[in-house]
Amino acid sequence: MVSGQRTTNRRGRRSREEILEIASRVMAERGYAATTLSVLSQESGLPKSAIYHHFQSKSGVLTAVMSRGAYDFFEAMRRAHAGGPEGATPRERMRWFLVRTAEVFLARSDFLRLHLILVMSAEAAEAEVDTMIEQVRRDGRAYMNHMIATAFAPVGVEAARRLADELDYFGIAGFDGAFVAQQADPRRDLTAAMELLADAVVALGEARLSPAPPPS
Secondary structure (H helix, E strand, C coil): CHHHHHHHHHHHHHHHHHHHHHHHHHHHHHCCCCCCHHHHHHHHCCCHHHHHHHHCCHHHHHHHHHHHHHHHHHHHHHHHCCCCCCCCCHHHHHHHHHHHHHHHHHHCHHHHHHHHHHHCCCHHHHCCCHHHHHHHHHHHHHHHHHHHHHHCHHHCHHHHHHHHHHHHHHHHHHHHHHHHHHHHCCCCCHHHHHHHHHHHHHHHHHHHHCCCCCCC
16 A cells, blocks of 8 residues: 555656656747646646646646746756856956856756746736746846856955946846847857856956046
């Protein structure tokens, strides 16, 4: 009896993961509105009753997809950045961070495509995941802030923090744009774009650190 229950539980967990994997891919391709439970049932080969059993509704599927995707993404970021940046200069350190972040982005492109679709549409509010989307944006910006502050750490803690607070939004905008461009044209090299973004962030930071010229 116990063995049968364990088998049933394993099958239930497996079917739940299968639904999440498929939902993540299909929603990233079609958007939330076009991904019906009938589509998920067809793609997964599972009856709609199984989807209802695990998630209660389509918005429940999206909530689970985004929750798992965000956890996996930021966990991968922590692993990618473990040990701290290599290089002595802010440019070298910033490039180290952003190139590794690009690797994480490419490995989890379904989650990020879906995230951006939700950011740029009303679907997040309709599905009642707008709070989660906002949290992902805040967490992403906090990560960019940390990367910039760490890259500029040699100039001093206070100066590095000030630069990070000024430039983190620019860094996020550059990353989002580069990712969208790469998704639109996979021939584009995201790593090369990240190296250019790192150069731009550091150039802006160094310009802000330079004393203003005396008035003529």
